[in-house]
Amino acid sequence: MTAxxxxxxxxxxxxxxxxxxxxxxxxxxxxxxxxPERRGQTRVYSAADRTALxxxxxxxxxxxxxxxxxxxxQMYNPDANRAQLEAxxxxxxxxxxxxxxxxxxxxxxxxELDEAEQRCLEFLK
Amino acid sequence: MTAxxxxxxxxxxxxxxxxxxxxxxxxxxxxxxxxPERRGQTRVYSAADRTALxxxxxxxxxxxxxxxxxxxxQMYNPDANRAQLEAxxxxxxxxxxxxxxxxxxxxxxxxELDEAEQRCLEFLK
DNA sequence: GGAGAAGTTTACGTTAACGTAAACTAGTAG
DNA sequence: CTACTAGTTTACGTTAACGTAAACTTCTCC
Numbered sequence: 080m081t082a083x084x085x086x087x088x089x090x091x092x093x094x095x096x097x098x099x100x101x102x103x104x105x106x107x108x109x110x111x112x113x114x115p116e117r118r119g120q121t122r123v124y125s126a127a128d129r130t131a132l133x134x135x136x137x138x139x140x141x142x143x144x145x146x147x148x149x150x151x152x153q154m155y156n157p158d159a160n161r162a163q164l165e166a167x168x169x170x171x172x173x174x175x176x177x178x179x180x181x182x183x184x185x186x187x188x189x190x191e192l193d194e195a196e197q198r199c200l201e202f203l204k
Numbered sequence: 205m206t207a208x209x210x211x212x213x214x215x216x217x218x219x220x221x222x223x224x225x226x227x228x229x230x231x232x233x234x235x236x237x238x239x240p241e242r243r244g245q246t247r248v249y250s251a252a253d254r255t256a257l258x259x260x261x262x263x264x265x266x267x268x269x270x271x272x273x274x275x276x277x278q279m280y281n282p283d284a285n286r287a288q289l290e291a292x293x294x295x296x297x298x299x300x301x302x303x304x305x306x307x308x309x310x311x312x313x314x315x316e317l318d319e320a321e322q323r324c325l326e327f328l329k
Numbered sequence: 330g331g332a333g334a335a336g337t338t339t340a341c342g343t344t345a346a347c348g349t350a351a352a353c354t355a356g357t358a359g
Numbered sequence: 360c361t362a363c364t365a366g367t368t369t370a371c372g373t374t375a376a377c378g379t380a381a382a383c384t385t386c387t388c389c
Contacts (some may be wrong), residue, residue: 091335101336106377120337120384137309142267145376151313154320164324171321178310178317184262185303185310188276192303195279196296199289216365226366231347245354245367270346 088124090115097136107135110145112152130155141181150174213249215240222261232260235270237277255280266306275299 090101107113108122113131115122124132131152138148150170215226232238233247238256240247249257256277263273275295278284284292 089335100378102379103377105337110376122336137313140267140309141306141313142265151316154317154324161328164328168321168324171317171324175314175317178314181266181306181310184265185306188262188266189300189303191276192279192296192300196293199279199293199296202284203286203289214365225348227349228347230367235346247366 090122
């Protein structure tokens, strides 16, 4: 009856959940995007790591590089000084502008897909 | 007074308009995404080429590979037989699904940026 | 106690998408 | 004629983001 809220994950857990390879997860650690702890040799991932991974993969789907995702993760931990925070605000605005452009792109592309579909269906009639 | 509607472009024209290098444009041709004509040695780009380039760059902003953009361009010329058209319809549905996922990703990310901004501003107060 | 299954490190390989450099040609302005 | 400017081909170089393989440890199960 005790609500079981998972609080730590193995590398295999995360790989399965997000459908990536363990190599990928270790790579992200090499790049400084994840910081799992160790139980002996073995990596143990926290909820923060899991969230970071989620951010990275969502970023990927939007065409962001790992460097850009690194920024996104930074925005999650406000452990910075004034100058850093102001730089962060700048990055936030940049990201937001990029997202807006992507929204426009998606709209246009959806319309074009509609037209393309119509043309296809017309030819198949 | 005659409405001047441009109907052909040089490689430099396109490079300037879309802010890419000429190398990039020639690369897309090597990859079969553009098919300019030649006046002597020199490439001459049609409105179709220009549209294709626009598609490619919009695709890039959404994180599409050139292979994926190649498909998008294909959808523009319905010069296919029945089987190809049906395959095309399948691709159209895939693309649409991907765009919908991206919309969701953008929504979530916008919310997160809002929160990140709030946290930043809070710390700066 | 042997065989998997899951984890680890180290290190070289691969692909996409161009960058960069060299060496050439063709038109054009002074 | 000369000096740009814009175009061309050829070809090797580069970066990001992992893939792949080898060789090893740890734990568990029968």
